[in-house]
Amino acid sequence: MTEDHNAGAHQPRQASDVELRARALEALLVSKGLVATDAVDAVIELYEHEVGPHNGARVVARAWADPAYRERLLADGTEAVAELGIAGAEGDNLVAVANTPAVHNVIVCTLCSCYPWPVLGLPPSWYKSLAYRARVVAEPRAVLGEFGLELPGDVEVRVWDSSAEVRYLVVPMRPDGTDGWDERRLAALVTRDCMVGTAVPRVPRGASP
């Protein structure tokens, strides 16, 4: 954000102290032969390309399309996502919680930034923010309102604070008007925020039945 792209490549820009420290730490470990540059690149690429909310969207779409899968998902999230080839760090104890007309779920980690990486990738900045961690347990509707999500007053909001090694995935309700859609098309409706609980899936206006 502070990067000035207009500074040009010829002038080394003033690195912030924290950025300089980050580069120095990596340089130090690389020069000691302890960490490899391509291994750092590989870890970044894993979470930029392979692991992300497209995985969770596939899981939700399958649960919408296949009631037996939905049951397995709600009974044992880790096993059920493994059926779709999804597993890995921060997903060892995945619990899927389903939204219903009476209950809306939303996840947080007030102490840290725990998040179900294998199904959602790395969390967005807002999920890790002081404000989200402080407020969603104490005024969930106000927070959801900031995301444009207004729930009927009689819906019970259930906040899940992932303070242990459990990682939660919200299974949103399948929107009306999606009968007969295949899983690929359904998955396109399932955004990251729908699976955190700060949004619900919407059928785009004018979508063909």
Place this chain on the structure above:
Amino acid sequence: MDGAHDLGGMHGFGAVVRPGGDAPYHERWEARVFALHLLASLEGLTGRPGGRATREEMPPAEYLAASYYERWLWSAQRGLERKGTIEPGEVERVMERLAAGDPEPARDDPGQARRALAELRRPERAEPLGDARFGPGDGVRVRRLRPSGHTRCPRYVRGANGEVERVHFAARLPDLAVYGERPAPEPVYAVRFRSEDLWGRGGEPPWTVSVDLWESYLEPAAPRPAEEGAR
């Protein structure tokens, strides 16, 4: 540790939704610090108590002022120093050299990259559950605590009554395990709290908060006062 990381219920941090909030990080160094810290931990280069508990040791004013990945950078450097992988002062000397225009070294090791990816993709399951003191529906009360080290018991539920919602699995108590002790695995529960038991009445329509808590944090619930029971 009752540090600045234990944020549930605090006021004053402003809006959640802000410009740029959707991205996991904004600058390249942030992604590299994330990956470097993971890698250093996977390769056994960092010492106890691990990144998370180390970040909790940040002085509260520093913790709150730092960006997310600045905290990771802080815990990475401290973890590496604690293990003896790097010496205090080494990073600062490299900072001076880089600032003076020294090139950054690069070194490839496809074996390390492969090892890291295999580890990050590897499924792992929790310890199976043994005897659990509480079952779903049981009333529990969270103990009052002021632990000097790492804990997973947030301040905002201490002393509160709740109800066991799920019995998850067994796990070693992190309060001890992150420092290298090996206590016997114990049950971890999802305990559901009513909003009024955490925050009092008023505000929004009632909601619930479920928090994952180790059995050591819990005791049987005190009976509710009659007026509340009649609610």
